[in-house]
Amino acid sequence: MASADNNAESLLVVARQAATRAHCPYSNFHVGAAVRCDDGSVIDGCNVENASYGLSICAERVALFAAITQGKRPLELAVSCVDAQTDAAPGSRMPCGACRQVMQELLPADAKIHIDGVGHQHLSELLPHPFELDHSS
Secondary structure (H helix, E strand, C coil): CHHHHHHHHHHHHHHHHHHCCCECCCCCCCEEEEEEECCCCEEEEECECCCCHHHCECHHHHHHHHHHHCCCCEEEEEEEECCCCCCCCHHHHCCCHHHHHHHHHHCCCCCEEEECCCEEEEHHHHCCCCCCCCCCC
């Protein structure tokens, strides 16, 4: 079990480092994410804000999309909101609904999501009733 804890912590370290590159002049909320892929590689991402808020993108989606564009298969994800207050409610550190839906599409249902300052949850706990399309037709 210590090995799993070390893997989670190493993924969180990468997420924290990615947060330092965030472009967040509007929220000043630096977020980083790291995805471990099936080949053992780790892909990171940070949030990128835009004056037209709808064009902004969260760190989790940046990391997941980068993994997919590199031909990788994501297995687990870590996210770090380095500007979150240490005494803040866990909800301020959690992935947004859009990111949860993207995670549902690109990660295995039993994927672990490591949330800095909160712990880990399985994707199925974060999004228990996801939107899904039937791929069998």
